[in-house]
Every structure is written in structure tokens, then in C-alpha cells.
Amino acid sequence: MVAFMQTVGSLKETLQKILIQGEFDEYENDKQMHCNARLAEMVDHLSKDLQSRVKFSQSFLVEEMQVSEEASGIRLPDFLPHSVFLSLLKRKVNSVSDLPICFVNKVWAYLEIVCARVLIDRCGNCPQLLPSMRKATQYVMEKMKAKFVERVDEMIEMEQISDYTCDPDYITSYNKLMDNRVQFLMSVCGSTETIDMEGYGINIEHLIDVPANLRGQAFDLKMRMTAYWKIVLKRMVDCFALQLRFIMQKLVNKEMEVEMVNGVMVHGGGIEKMLHEPPSVAKKRERIQSSISLLQESKEIIEKVMDVIVVTSD
Helix, strand or coil: CHHHHHHHHHHHHHHHHHHHHCCCCCCCCCHHHCHHHHHHHHHHHHHHHHHHHHCCCCCCCHHHHHHHHHCCCCCCCCCCCHHHHHHHHHHHHHHHCHHHHHHHHHHHHHHHHHHHHHHHHHCCCCCCHHHHHHHHHHHHHHHHHHHHHHHHHHHHHHHHHCCCCCCCHHHHHHHHHHCCHHHHHHHHHCCCCEEEECCEEEECHHHCCCCHHHHHHHHHHHHHHHHHHHHHHHHHHHHHHHHHHHHHHHHHHHHHHHHHHHHHHHHCCCHHHHCCCCHHHHHHHHHHHHHHHHHHHHHHHHHHHHHHHHHHHC
16 A cells, blocks of 8 residues: 555655646656746647737628628617627637637646656556556546536537626727728728728728728727627637636646555456556566575575684684
8 A cells, every 4th residue: 555655655746746737857858848938838839820810801891791780680880799799709709719728738738648647657666556547547548538628518508608807908909990980081081992900901892882881880899899809819829728727726636546446446457456466577576585595595604604614724
């Protein structure tokens, strides 16, 4: 039991250092095992992928006009129901929903490699223990990944069904975007084919024959969504990163140790069986023990001979 718990404790301590505390003294020359840096790179990559979806497309305002027309009804003009914004928001969230799932799969594939490496390093002296501990590790990794995926799915679903932020940057960004309204309307009325907005050259030729009220509604809706979408994407990245840290804390500090003890004690055949020496090691131990016995006998014989020589000399 002492040997088993020492192995589990050593495994847990190593994972705490490289996954939680960000230390990598033992694996200083192996950058793959510099876990905090590698995970930070994955989070940054996710952020860049999400932010790349903010760009204005060449079909400027087309989607917004379609949503507005489908929401039209017997009501005062220029009043769009809240459902229009939510419908557009749901479309945009769906358009990036694949990226968080890819992020989870990429992160977890990396964590599985790290855990397998540490497991082999810590169980090298107990090969019979390795299969049961590897099985326990795989089980708990799959369980924690499922929880992570569930949390990510919930986050995506929350963003789809509701819109809210207390971030003051939303109003600031919206007002800045709306400063382009006059230029936009003048360009359309002047039959200009393209305008510059947010650093992008946007084609507006297809908007010249669109009714002014529909065009104005679509522009306002686009600017509101653009300002809010930036908040949503930053919130997603922050939330996914925090969830990852939380899941790793639970994995290393509790779940893995519990599952290993349960896997070995209950399903692995007991401590004695797991720590029993393999036949090759047992034979090697017998040969060494036999050599030790022969050396001890030789030592005794030499000592007796030396005693005789000393007596004869006297």
C-alpha cells in the first residue's frame, strides 16, 4: 500500500507542477511538456479564429435585410422586435459553434499525451501497475472531457438564447460604428459602389435600389450586432479558458487519484498482484541473490585462509 500510494502521490505531484503551477524543471528540455505555455497558445489560437469571424462580408447588410423583412408585420415602421436581434445572434453563434468544440478536442488530446507521459515515467518500476493505472487515467480523462464539452455546449446555448452585457465597451463600440451612418447613406444615394468601414473595403452597389427605411434598419441592426458580437467572442474565450483551468484542477487534485485507487483496489486485483515482480525481474533477482551468496561464502573462505596464514607466521 505504501509503495502504491507513493506512486500515485508522485504522479499527482508532477501533474500539479506542470499543469497547475506551470513548473517544468523535470522536463526543461522538452517543450511539449511546458504545459501552461502550450495551453495558452491554444487559447490564443481560438481567440484569433473567433475574431476572424468579425470581418464585414461583401454581402453587406443582406442577411440583416432578410431577417428584417421576415419579421415585418402590422406595426409602426422602423420598430424591430427583439426577436429579430435574437434570430440574427443565433445564426452568428451557430456559425462559430464548431471552433469551441475543435478547441476542446485539441486541448484534451494534448492533455492525454501529457498524462500518459507522466504515468509511464512514474510507474516504470512497477510494470504490473501500469495497465490498471493507465485504464483508470483514460476513464477519468474521458469523464472530465465529457464535462468540459457539456460546459462548452451550455455556454454556446446561453449565447444563442439570450443577449446581455454590462461591458461599457458595447455602447462605445456601437456609437463609433454609427458614426459611419452618414457616410454610408450619402455613398448609397450617390451611387458609390464601395465604401471603407473599419478598415475594410465594402461593396454597397447591391443596396442602391433597396428602400431607405429597410436599408437604415439593416444598418442599425448590423452595427448593434457587430458591437455586441465583439463582446460575445471575448466572453467565450474567457469562459472557455476559465472552464479549462477549473476542469484541470478537479482532474489533478481529486478525480484522478480517486479513480486510480478505485481501479487498482476494486477492479485491478489488489495491491499485491499489481506490485508483484514480473518473471524476468524475479529471475534476475534470484541470480543476483545467488551471486551474493557465493561472494559471501568466498569471503568466509578467504578470511579463514588469512587467519591460518597469520597463525602460521606467528
